[in-house]
Amino acid sequence: MRLKEKFFQQNGGLLLKQQLSNHQNSFEKTKIFTAEELKKATNNYDESRVIGQGGFGTVYKGVLSDNRVVAIKKSKIADQSQIEQFINEVLVLTQIRHRNVVQLFGCCLETEVPLLVYEFITNGTLYEHIHDKDQASLLSWEKRLKITIDSAEALAYLHSATSMPIIHRDVKTTNILLDDNYTAKVSDFGASRLVPLDQTQLNTLVQGTLGYLDPEYMQTSQLTEKSDVYSFGVVMAELLTGKKALSFDRPESDRNLAIYFVTAIKEDRLVQILEEHIVNEGNIEQLKEVANLAKRCLRLRGEDRPSMKEVATELERLRSLEKHPSENIDVYAKKTEYLLNATSHSFNIDVATGCSTSSTIEYDSMKDQILKPVDDGR
Numbered sequence: 358m359r360l361k362e363k364f365f366q367q368n369g370g371l372l373l374k375q376q377l378s379n380h381q382n383s384f385e386k387t388k389i390f391t392a393e394e395l396k397k398a399t400n401n402y403d404e405s406r407v408i409g410q411g412g413f414g415t416v417y418k419g420v421l422s423d424n425r426v427v428a429i430k431k432s433k434i435a436d437q438s439q440i441e442q443f444i445n446e447v448l449v450l451t452q453i454r455h456r457n458v459v460q461l462f463g464c465c466l467e468t469e470v471p472l473l474v475y476e477f478i479t480n481g482t483l484y485e486h487i488h489d490k491d492q493a494s495l496l497s498w499e500k501r502l503k504i505t506i507d508s509a510e511a512l513a514y515l516h517s518a519t520s521m522p523i524i525h526r527d528v529k530t531t532n533i534l535l536d537d538n539y540t541a542k543v544s545d546f547g548a549s550r551l552v553p554l555d556q557t558q559l560n561t562l563v564q565g566t567l568g569y570l571d572p573e574y575m576q577t578s579q580l581t582e583k584s585d586v587y588s589f590g591v592v593m594a595e596l597l598t599g600k601k602a603l604s605f606d607r608p609e610s611d612r613n614l615a616i617y618f619v620t621a622i623k624e625d626r627l628v629q630i631l632e633e634h635i636v637n638e639g640n641i642e643q644l645k646e647v648a649n650l651a652k653r654c655l656r657l658r659g660e661d662r663p664s665m666k667e668v669a670t671e672l673e674r675l676r677s678l679e680k681h682p683s684e685n686i687d688v689y690a691k692k693t694e695y696l697l698n699a700t701s702h703s704f705n706i707d708v709a710t711g712c713s714t715s716s717t718i719e720y721d722s723m724k725d726q727i728l729k730p731v732d733d734g735r
Contacts, residue, residue: 388463388474395419395429395465395472402431414470418477427462430473447473449523449546457511459534459544475544479537483592484530493599498635500539501596502647502676507541508533509669512589515543516582516665524580528588529569529602530595568603568614573659583659587615589668590654594618597648599632615655622652646675 398419399406409416414432421427450461465472483504486492515523525532525546532545565571571587574580591602594614600607602614611617621630627648628636635644650671656662663671 390463390465390472390474392465392468394422395468395474397422398427399429419474425462426477428475428477430475432470432472452520453515453523455511455514457507457541457543458514459542478534478542478544480535480539482531483533483535483541483596486535487530487595487599488601493632494634498638498640498644501635502643502672504533504535504539504541505593505596505647506669506672506676508543508592509589509665509672511541511543512585513665513669516585522582524582525585525588526580527565527569528585528592529566530592533592566602568601571659572657581659582665583662586654586662586665586668587659589665590651590662591615593647593651593654597632597635597644597651598630600630618648619652619655622648643675643678647672650675 399417406417417429419427419429460476462474534542569588569591571584574584
């Protein structure tokens with residue numbers, strides 16, 4: 358009992374209790390699990406139950422006593438900064454109820470490292486579906502568009518519909534999960550920030566994943582919801598092209614997908630870089646419009662990017678046009694042409710060759726990060 362109490366305090370239990378007292382209504386739906394419950398649910402954390410592993414720790418598949426299947430996230434041995442990140446994730450997720458956001462069922466603080474208990478999403482990550490050849494061939498354009506809309510709606514909700522806006526800060530294809538119906542669920546809110554309504558910008562430690570990081574945020578440390586918009590633009594480019602956000606297998610000039618993608622659109626080479634089988638599905642005009650929307654999300658200046666709400670609305674409109682192609686095409690075409698013709702910008706980052714797209718980075722100063730302006734003014 359003493360050890361459990363020690364871990365509870367060590368894992369920020371008192372801080373969490375104090376914070377949650379400010380969010381009592383939302384916390385009623387979130388349970389504090391005992392160590393025994395979760396040990397039993399995972400068959401004592403049996404290796405056969407491991408469904409994910411990374412720098413953050415390990416995710417296990419578990420079955421609770423009421424037969425609910427859950428995902429249990431077990432952090433690595435935690436230092437104080439990870440404890441704060443863990444508590445942040447709990448606080449953020451207790452305030453979210455959305456069909457396209459992974460639901461947090463509860464947490465456990467009486468073990469050596471804190472544990473989070475989520476709903477179990479059956480079909481893996483979007484990253485796996487895009488970059489595994491067999492799975493990618495099953496991911497039709499219709500499914501890709503649905504996933505894009507689901508994810509955009511989740512982020513629009515986080516930015517505008519919660520009591521306090523939430524900036525995800527690490528939007529990427531490994532943090533978008535899919536269920537058996539290919540419904541997208543945005544996950545992993547460890548790095549998220551709750552933003553007071555009277556603040557449009559936050560000065561923060563730069564945090565995120567190379568290839569998806571907003572260049573403006575990297576240069577200024579000014580975090581806004583437009584940083585998520587940029588990362589989402591990279592996700593859209595990934596869905597359209599089937600290429601990784603950052604790849605050292607590509608020539609140096611093409612390593613960063615955002616630059617590669619925007620350059621291809623400007624040089625009228627979009628069709629050449631799109632995933633081959635989705636081009637063959639015959640939606641080329643729709644693909645071009647979605648690509649142009651992604652290009653707007655990837656603009657260098659945050660204020661020039663659309664909001665996630667505008668992105669979600671535009672994507673839904675494009676899907677409905679596909680279903681009713683004869684309606685309002687002229688009006689929409691003129692409007693869309695006007696909206697999408699603005700100049701886009703891009704950037705290039707030099708990183709050590711050991712970095713992979715999944716490595717998360719944090720640093721106080723951007724001095725070590727070389728931003729090279731691209732010659733043609735992107």
